[in-house]
Amino acid sequence: MNDDATEATRPNIDEANRTAVGRMVASRPRLVDVATAGDVIPGLTKDLLLHAGPPIAWPRMSGPLRGAIIGALIFEGLAQDADEAAELAASGDIRFAPCHDHQTVGPMAGVVSSSMAVWVVEDDTHGGQTFSTLNEGYGKVLRYGAYDDEVLDRLRFLNGTMAPMLSSALSKGDAGGGEAIDLRALLAEALHMGDEGHNRNKAGSILLATRLAPALVRVARDATGDALARVLAFLGENALSVLNPVMAAAKAMADAAHDVPGSTVVSTMARNGTEFGIRVSGLGNRWFTAPCATPQGLYFAGFSADDANPDIGDSTITETAGFGAFAMAAAPAIVRFVSGAPRDAIAATLEMYEITVGEHDHFTIPPLDFRGTPVGIDIRRVVELGITPRVNTGIAHKEAGIGQIGAGLVRPPMALFEEALEAFAEQHLRA
Template identity: 60%
Template sequence: MTLSMLNGEPRVITVGAELLGEALDHQAVPRRAVDWRPPLPGASTALAAVLADPRRARANEVAVGRLTSARPRLVGVRPASEALGLEKGTFFHAGPPIDWERASGPMRGALIGAMLFEGLATTPEEAEARLASGDGITLDPCHHHRTVGPMAGVVSPSMWMLEVADAEHGGTAYCSLNEGLGKVLRYGAYGPEVVDRLRWMGEVLGPVLAAALERTGPVDLRNLIAQALQMGDELHNRNRAATSLLLREIAPAVVEAAPDRAAEVLRFVNGNDHFFLNAGMAAAKVSADAARNVPGSSLVVAMARNGTEFGIQVSGLGDRWFTGPAGVPDGLYLGGYGPDDANPDIGDSTITETTGLGGFAMAASPAIVRFVGGDVSDAVAATTSMYEITLAEHPAYQIPGLGFRGTPVGIDVTLVARTGLLPVVNTGIAGRVAGTGQVGAGLVSPPAEAFTAALEALAAG
């Protein structure tokens, strides 16, 4: 055997350092390249235990099947006090649990603005003092209440919520109405223009949309998202097509339901390319929730950030959070802002990536690179790499540029650990100082320790 190896043509497999492979290419030596990466540090023992779990394969099949078969429909718009039983003094927020002491600038700014909006304080200083003391104030994650919120994600009782129901599995999820871009509450701004806009949304926008939906009946969001992907959206940072499709769906009913206010409502929606984002987030939330609580499943059912920590939840581990420090996105900045002005990653909008959209669907949205940075090849590479850490391809959400291949969906903790690949997230960037608003947009990766901690919990049973 040794002699035959020495006398025959070498068969070369290259792993890792591409420099060695390139040297062989220059010498015209045939080789087979293997794209291998080491597992996440410290994950080997837990990974072996989880892979040996006889429940895992079937549990993941069930969980991802529920996620991809969900049929989210927009069924109503209601005040949070009614839809969620939210009482004055209680605020929901994005990401894992956090208190005022650890809250970032944009989270604090959004809470101050919500206090002013609810009439619980008359000045920012009074609001901040009361929040710091905790007097009559309760903070709780949106995810604990079938809800998601973009950026700071603050929800207060008087805000109106989009209500999305899953026609397949029966779940319901909520998200607030989108305020637009610039100085808005979700980015931590709380000036008079922010509070005045929220009041108009509560007095006009919410009631008119509610009346319109009573006329149209449920709006099929799964179908709308599938169309928008084929029109150049990725449904996280680009929602222009989806917003246009939704506007076309409801515009006649808006005019019929409120002829005196229709023009201002339609003008507001038309001027806000991200209006659909919140409906898409609620659709993603109700889809991911359908996959929860499958014993033995290593499927990620939530990724969320509160501006301080990035957390994940896993189907087989109930409502437990596994966290690590939130990173600062790398991207493009507005005006004179730069990296020093950026807050660490924040928001529940990573529920889109959790369900195969956003960063996982960038190959469907070449124009997104003008917003988050990079070039078209980077967008395609981001999507194709995510097939390595997901359990399925979405049957409805398809990418024309990849031959109508379904988006990668169903992040598996074990695949993340085995490959060392972390989910790709594209996101807006909030200013780190309360009251600043949006300063840019870019790409960010979750902390690896969130996934290794979840893997260890799965291994422990």
């Protein structure tokens, strides 16, 4: 008997994982359009609201998510004020579903309603589209649960002014012949400019604005007043402009690795502000969930950990796809969020190599001698080594509407990976 023989009836896990990660790395998402969510996102009807993280019902939603739901219902014209919106949300007439189930990802609360403008990203390699909303910038914003007039006015500017211009500037938009921006290449470049693609997106946002500017200028000849200037300023000054399309790109990469039979690679990590959830490539659409931790980090003046909401948002898709905290070594400028010295940023990335299947072909890290970023979390190695994935994250105030109060590091609970491992072993033994 051959010592190295594996039973032919069961999928070879290592092989399956290499396939999954190969697909993830090969994915080439390109930004092709901005469109209305209800027109492009499959199944997104007027009475359905998408949210970040694993499935959750209204009564268990945390403050920021409830706030964003209220804001979205007002934005959609389904409610006149917060009380009415809350009543509607609790009534059962509005359905809720994870963004992840609709090819979509959303930062923080991640609420997407049918009228909102969304980035459209197409995977050149594997086909298919993924979506994310336009980033609203810092401060009082819907994704942190704020819904006052200032928030709604900004949403209307994004939807009414910016979205049509962006659409015209992109390849699949009305004007035709616009840009199709290779987000993988853009991110690879941003990683060499001090971004890690999750908490730091300054370089990537500038790259995006730079790429879009000439096309915007071409299509905006008829634009009235200072609309073009406002759009360019918003894109260029918001250091998070690129976060949402990058997340949609990461979603495309992660989806490419999903549903590979026999693969123990994590294909989704997401939080809804109450629970952290993961999905595993070889375990279909089953969510494994556990209560979210509160991030460890630095707080803006006047706030403390007591004000923090439990971890929230789909932005963990960046780590799932092999950047974000996994590329921390590329982003020494934000090491303070981790604990202090540039050495800690290197250590953070080195630690993630322990639990990943491969190294990214396209995302490389100069301080590590251009080593590819760690990519493809293997639940087996997480459990064996006792190392959970690192996640860089913004910290939301626990009350709706106050917004971001800090940033830092969080790790998903180990119980998720243990539970997933157990489910995988059961399935594997049945096979």
